[in-house]
Amino acid sequence: MSDYNFAYLDEQTKRMIRRAILKGVAVPGYQVPFASREMPMPYGWGTGGVQVTAACLTPDDTLKVIDQGADDTTNAVSIRKFFERTAGVATSTHTAEATIIQTRHRIPEAALSDGQILVYQVPIPEPLRFLEPRETETRRMHALEDYGLMHVKLYEDIARNGAIATSYAYPVKVEGRYIMDPSPIPKFDNPKLSNTPALQLFGAGREQRIYAIPPFTQIVSLDFEDYPFEASKAPHACDLCADDTTYLDEVITDDHGGRMFVCSDTDHCETRRDAGYRGRLAPQEDAA
Amino acid sequence: MYVAVKGGERAIDNAHALLAEERRGDPAVPELSVAQIREQMTLAVNRVMAEGSLYDPDLAALAIKQARGDLIEAIFLIRAYRTTLPRLGHSNPVDTGAMAAVRRVSATYKDLPGGQVLGPTFDYTHRLIDFALAAEGEAPRAPQAEPLGPVPRVTGFLDREGLIEAEPDSDATPRDLTREPMELPADRALRLQALTRGDEGFILSLAYSSQRGYGRTHPFVGELRIGEVAVEMEIPELGFAVEIGEITVTECETVNQFTGSKTKAPQFTRGYGLVFGQSERKAISMSLVDRALRWEELGEDNTGAPVQDAEFVLMHADNIQATGFLEHIKLPHYVDFQSELELVRRLRAGAQEAAE
Amino acid sequence: MSATPLLTVDGIGKSYGARIGCADVSFDLWPGEVMGIVGESGSGKSTLLGCLAGHLTPDTGHVIFDTTADGPRDVLAMSEPERRMLARTDWAFVHQNPRDGLRMGVSAGGNVGERLMAVGARHYGQIRDQATEWLGRVEINADRIDDKPRQFSGGMQQRLQIARNLVTGPRLVFMDEPTGGLDVSVQARLLDLLRGLVRRMGLSAVIVTHDLAVVRLLADRLVVMKDGRIVEQGLTDQVLDDPQHPYTQLLVSSVLQV
Numbered sequence: 079m080s081d082y083n084f085a086y087l088d089e090q091t092k093r094m095i096r097r098a099i100l101k102g103v104a105v106p107g108y109q110v111p112f113a114s115r116e117m118p119m120p121y122g123w124g125t126g127g128v129q130v131t132a133a134c135l136t137p138d139d140t141l142k143v144i145d146q147g148a149d150d151t152t153n154a155v156s157i158r159k160f161f162e163r164t165a166g167v168a169t170s171t172h173t174a175e176a177t178i179i180q181t182r183h184r185i186p187e188a189a190l191s192d193g194q195i196l197v198y199q200v201p202i203p204e205p206l207r208f209l210e211p212r213e214t215e216t217r218r219m220h221a222l223e224d225y226g227l228m229h230v231k232l233y234e235d236i237a238r239n240g241a242i243a244t245s246y247a248y249p250v251k252v253e254g255r256y257i258m259d260p261s262p263i264p265k266f267d268n269p270k271l272s273n274t275p276a277l278q279l280f281g282a283g284r285e286q287r288i289y290a291i292p293p294f295t296q297i298v299s300l301d302f303e304d305y306p307f308e309a310s311k312a313p314h315a316c317d318l319c320a321d322d323t324t325y326l327d328e329v330i331t332d333d334h335g336g337r338m339f340v341c342s343d344t345d346h347c348e349t350r351r352d353a354g355y356r357g358r359l360a361p362q363e364d365a366a
Numbered sequence: 367m368y369v370a371v372k373g374g375e376r377a378i379d380n381a382h383a384l385l386a387e388e389r390r391g392d393p394a395v396p397e398l399s400v401a402q403i404r405e406q407m408t409l410a411v412n413r414v415m416a417e418g419s420l421y422d423p424d425l426a427a428l429a430i431k432q433a434r435g436d437l438i439e440a441i442f443l444i445r446a447y448r449t450t451l452p453r454l455g456h457s458n459p460v461d462t463g464a465m466a467a468v469r470r471v472s473a474t475y476k477d478l479p480g481g482q483v484l485g486p487t488f489d490y491t492h493r494l495i496d497f498a499l500a501a502e503g504e505a506p507r508a509p510q511a512e513p514l515g516p517v518p519r520v521t522g523f524l525d526r527e528g529l530i531e532a533e534p535d536s537d538a539t540p541r542d543l544t545r546e547p548m549e550l551p552a553d554r555a556l557r558l559q560a561l562t563r564g565d566e567g568f569i570l571s572l573a574y575s576s577q578r579g580y581g582r583t584h585p586f587v588g589e590l591r592i593g594e595v596a597v598e599m600e601i602p603e604l605g606f607a608v609e610i611g612e613i614t615v616t617e618c619e620t621v622n623q624f625t626g627s628k629t630k631a632p633q634f635t636r637g638y639g640l641v642f643g644q645s646e647r648k649a650i651s652m653s654l655v656d657r658a659l660r661w662e663e664l665g666e667d668n669t670g671a672p673v674q675d676a677e678f679v680l681m682h683a684d685n686i687q688a689t690g691f692l693e694h695i696k697l698p699h700y701v702d703f704q705s706e707l708e709l710v711r712r713l714r715a716g717a718q719e720a721a722e
Numbered sequence: 723m724s725a726t727p728l729l730t731v732d733g734i735g736k737s738y739g740a741r742i743g744c745a746d747v748s749f750d751l752w753p754g755e756v757m758g759i760v761g762e763s764g765s766g767k768s769t770l771l772g773c774l775a776g777h778l779t780p781d782t783g784h785v786i787f788d789t790t791a792d793g794p795r796d797v798l799a800m801s802e803p804e805r806r807m808l809a810r811t812d813w814a815f816v817h818q819n820p821r822d823g824l825r826m827g828v829s830a831g832g833n834v835g836e837r838l839m840a841v842g843a844r845h846y847g848q849i850r851d852q853a854t855e856w857l858g859r860v861e862i863n864a865d866r867i868d869d870k871p872r873q874f875s876g877g878m879q880q881r882l883q884i885a886r887n888l889v890t891g892p893r894l895v896f897m898d899e900p901t902g903g904l905d906v907s908v909q910a911r912l913l914d915l916l917r918g919l920v921r922r923m924g925l926s927a928v929i930v931t932h933d934l935a936v937v938r939l940l941a942d943r944l945v946v947m948k949d950g951r952i953v954e955q956g957l958t959d960q961v962l963d964d965p966q967h968p969y970t971q972l973l974v975s976s977v978l979q980v
Contacts, residue, residue: 081450082450083450086449086450087449087450088450088451088452090452090453091449094545111547111549112547113544113545113546113547114547115449115544116442116445116446116448116449116686117446117449118446120442120686120689120690120693120694121686121687121689121690121691121694122690122691122692122693122694122695122697123690123694123697125690145697145698146698146699146700146701147701150374150375151374151698152374152377152378152698153697153698154374155374155375155378156378159375182697183699183701183702184701201691201694212677213550213677213681214550214551214677221803222802222803222806223803224806224840225840226810226836226837226839226840227836229836229839229840229844230825230828230832230835230836230839233831233832233835233839233846233849234828234829234832236846237829237831237832237850237867237868238829238868239713240713240716241709241712241713241716243709243713245702245705245706245708245709246701246702246705246706247702262699262701262702263701264701264702264704264705265705266705284687284690284691286547286548301844302844302845302846302849303844303845303846304845304846304847305846310705310708310709310712311708312704312708325701325704326704327700327701327704328704328707342700342701342704
């Protein structure tokens with residue numbers, strides 16, 4: 079693909095994106111407007127994440143791409159291929175080997191380390207959007223820290239359902255200042271946002287926003303004192319690797335109500351199975 | 367027995383192969399050439415150039431071929447390609463007053479200097495399927511007239527009498543929507559950029575809604591002109607502007623409802639549309655929407671009409687943004703759905719306990 | 723009475739082009755006092771209220787408020803965040819139309835709780851208890867706490883708006899025709915309720931109305947406005963029983979004849 083610049087975008091565009099990233103890092107949780115470009119994949123399919131990744135990639139990087147926690151879902155495959163072709167960088171499915179991880183809807187199970195960058199694909203960056211549809215008004219609310227409405231929403235949840243009925247894209251407060259949408263990760267992943275050594279970057283292509291959580295930033299999920307935030311998951315262990323601490327996908331196995339639960343993080347699950355762990359329904363023949 | 371889903375990669379490759387086969391259709395039918403699309407599907411090519419924001423008929427024709435005739439998909443291909451092009455500089459504003467017009471009509475004057483020139487228009491055709499076109503035949507010939515030189519503007523006549531609001535000249539560099547994020551409130555230059563590359567159907571429907579009373583501005587088409595204009599670029603090494611090519615554009619200026627006050631005599635106001643290629647439906651729509659969006663500066667009431675709501679119009683006009691986000695709900699959402707599933711189960715269990 | 727007025731209005735003026743909204747308006751409001759601003763529609767009273775409450779920016783003058791934290795401050799010179807903070811702590815605003823002052827899609831409890839949460843309340847049970855208590859105070863049954871305002875009658879909506887405003891214990895309440903748009907019998911009940919709350923909480927208030935019955939019942943002092951200017955001010959009974967200005971005389975006589 080010598081027709082295209084390294085990682086598709088031209089250098090000036092990358093510089094523009096890097097400036098937005100730096101501003102985001104300097105003001106954690108603040109949504110920085112940036113001139114998002116049309117990319118060869120549609121808006122809503124990760125264009126924000128792809129642009130952030132393209133701006134961060136160097137030829138020495140190792141890239142991992144996941145969607146729903148898995149390396150082999152179609153969209154993850156497509157984005158990984160895109161960078162293999164346009165940047166020629168090494169790719170890996172192992173969380174620990176990757177220097178840049180682009181993700182849609184999950185944070186890997188394995189703890190991230192110093193020097194890693196986690197890039198989130200973000201559909202709607204504005205946590206207040208469904209309470210207030212006007213961008214002009216939500217920007218003012220952020221500027222004035224006028225966040226009462228956000229708690230009204232949580233209050234209404236409890237009044238109606240007896241619990242906060244937000245299970246993903248659960249809003250957080252960044253370092254005591256900005257309220258932020260962590261992208262549609264399950265709330266199970268929220269605690270992993272906080273105080274991590276890795277740099278977390280969020281790109282929303284269609285909405286033209288970039289924001290960031292620098293390493294070791296304090297992230298608090300919004301809640302009430304008497305209805306504290308809870309990082310919940312299905313009350314099962316993985317049926318393939320027996321891990322009972324991970325986020326699980328539910329798989330329907332037949333039409334008589336049969337189902338099994340498997341790790342949504344495929345790399346984590348495979349690593350466990352390679353180490354000899356066996357879940358309830360793991361094929362026995364390849365047991366070590 | 368389930369083992370973690372694999373094979374996404376092979377599925378994608380196979381789907382692409384099938385797509386290529388379907389694109390070609392029946393191999394017994396001769397393949398379309400890019401030149402055929404460029405020459406015979408010109409209005410489609412024009413739309414793709416306009417909404418793709420890239421003036422290149424060959425590339426637009428190729429995109430239409432690759433997209434199997436899906437124009438939004440073709441626009442998308444053009445936009446993505448446009449992203450990769452380096453920006454070498456910018457041209458001077460094109461002078462549409464010096465246009466060599468192939469079509470030029472005014473709805474406000476029966477006759478005027480330069481005349482009414484119909485040009486290639488569907489306007490007065492009867493919309494009857496022409497079965498003769500199904501048979502191949504000789505190319506028809508139209509009688510030739512002398513090409514039209516520069517013709518004066520209708521709004522210029524009104525302006526000389528002070529009957530229409532003045533449009534002050536400005537040398538300020540407008541912001542560039544393709545290089546900077548949309549920021550609200552957006553000035554008129556930015557709004558016009560968003561409109562000219564906005565979805566034709568969306569802009570049309572907004573304009574239509576204003577005609578039906580949702581943000582009405584009583585427009586007349588002062589002038590619609592289509593033709594080639596020269597694109598000139600200042601070359602710093604030379605110190606003067608040189609012509610680097612010619613492009614076809616459609617320009618529409620509407621003359622609208624007048625404003626005035628006790629201290630100011632009434633004057634007509636303007637709406638403006640300028641679009642690549644022969645795209646007159648789009649240009650007229652654009653000029654109506656532009657005018658409706660100016661309610662605030664012209665001291666009109668906000669009636670709550672969608673076309674008056676700049677944020678609503680500008681944030682939803684781009685069909686590449688719209689189609690991408692719309693179609694992304696086809697992508698897997700297992701994780702989010704799973705967490706909703708857990709939540710609903712827990713809430714239902716709680717409700718059941720409470721009931722017992 | 724304290725030695726510092728709660729609110730000092732000094733030379734407030736606002737024009738809309740050549741038309742005067744209000745001009746040269748000055749008065750003091752003392753703690754615990756209720757000021758009525760009366761005049762016919764177009765007299766500038768709503769423009770004045772908008773200028774005082776920070777919804778409009780006046781062209782001239784000062785609005786000095788005795789803040790809890792820093793003593794007297796010019797509200798117009800405050801930054802937007804400071805003014806918003808003031809609006810959700812020390813101040814309250816009751817709109818004529820409850821739809822402007824309520825969130826129609828949020829439950830009654832959420833409406834009352836919003837101000838508490840905006841100033842940092844984070845205990846659901848306590849927020850709910852306070853909301854329940856306030857619904858009781860404005861005579862709304864506790865079992866309506868999870869209903870939305872659009873299921874309420876006009877009088878109930880207005881009472882809910884009052885509860886939502888008073889829950890954080892403001893020191894100054896602005897009211898814009900609080901009984902406008904309600905039936906006469908509903909008006910009487912609402913006025914009664916308002917009078918009880920104002921007296922019990924020792925609230926200071928500025929009430930704009932064209933209805934002299936409202937000020938007769940609620941206001942300690944009156945300001946009469948015509949063509950954007952104050953034509954007369956004084957104690958309510960004094961102004962209503964012995965009007966000096968011809969316009970006030972006209973206003974009073976036209977009402978009393980009804």
